[in-house]
Amino acid sequence: GEDVEQSLFLSVREGDSSVINCTYTDSSSTYLYWYKQEPGAGLQLLTYIFSNMDMKQDQRLTVLLNKKDKHLSLRIADTQTGDSAIYFCAENGGAGNNRKLIWGLGTSLAVNP
């Protein structure tokens, strides 16, 4: 069945780059997402990428998609303490945005001063 996997924990120093990795199984996904969740808060859409793209950059965020390997990564440049949160990878398993999202378990990012 559909599955999304990501590492559970990542720790970096402030100012370094963070790379959070995700693998998925559904090759028909049209959207792949990264959401951020701070403690006690809801989910914030960080960025997303269409499946026909290889890379998307948005300020400090770079998303790389390797469709052949079904591998998605999120790079945060110059990581700050405010970036400490849980990052969820998700894919929508097909065309259209009215499909239920398939979620990874989330990667907890800890940024040390």
Next chain:
Amino acid sequence: GAVVSQHPSWVICKSGTSVKIECRSLDFQATTMFWYRQFPKQSLMLMATSNEGSKATYEQGVEKDKFLINHASLTLSTLTVTSAHPEDSSFYICSAGDTYSNQPQHFGDGTRLSIL
């Protein structure tokens, strides 16, 4: 600004009470909305898909009589936790996507439900 509004953000009530949570799409129409539940330090668990004008589709193991979903308009879905008990205490989150565009889904800020 928020494109999906969820209300209330936090509710504490006694066991046996029914609690209604609202999810509104603020500037788009959504024929489908999704309700999730999240336990501490865990990922989101999809509870049900809310369909405008028809019955919700519940995920396996989710009691439809316990978690009543109503999606009476293109901008509003409600989740009612009936006769809530302490084990229903959780963080409930809704999401919605614009039916008429290919933009990604947005999430409400979540509702923290605490049953005493």
